[in-house]
């Protein structure tokens with residue numbers, strides 16, 4: 001009986017060590033796969049200071065750097081999928097940033113941003 005318990009204990013310890021070793025090997029691989037699917041953040045064009053959401057004009061326009069963060073209850077003209085990159089007032093500067101005719105003097109806006117002046121291209 002005691003021998004049997006000891007054997008079960010060894011099996012449990014062995015399976016624990018095996019599971020732990022699997023975790024140690026798999027964890028870095030899972031992190032690598034996750035990083036592959038993480039959105040790449042494109043830096044703003046060199047020398048240009050991006051529009052901040054806290055700027056009084058940007059704030060009055062309801063500008064968000066990330067359109068998915070727009071409070072649709074406040075802006076009933078917001079529709080998912082609308083963002084600066086598909087707005088008439090946007091001219092791309094690089095993959096992630098562009099000039100906005102409505103906030104030209106404030107600096108570049110994000111391609112994935114949005115404000116209440118959005119107009120279809």
Ligand code: SF4
Nearest residue numbers: 084087090100115117
């Ligand atoms: S006017 Fe268009 S390009 Fe400019 S911030 Fe608003 S949604 Fe973006």
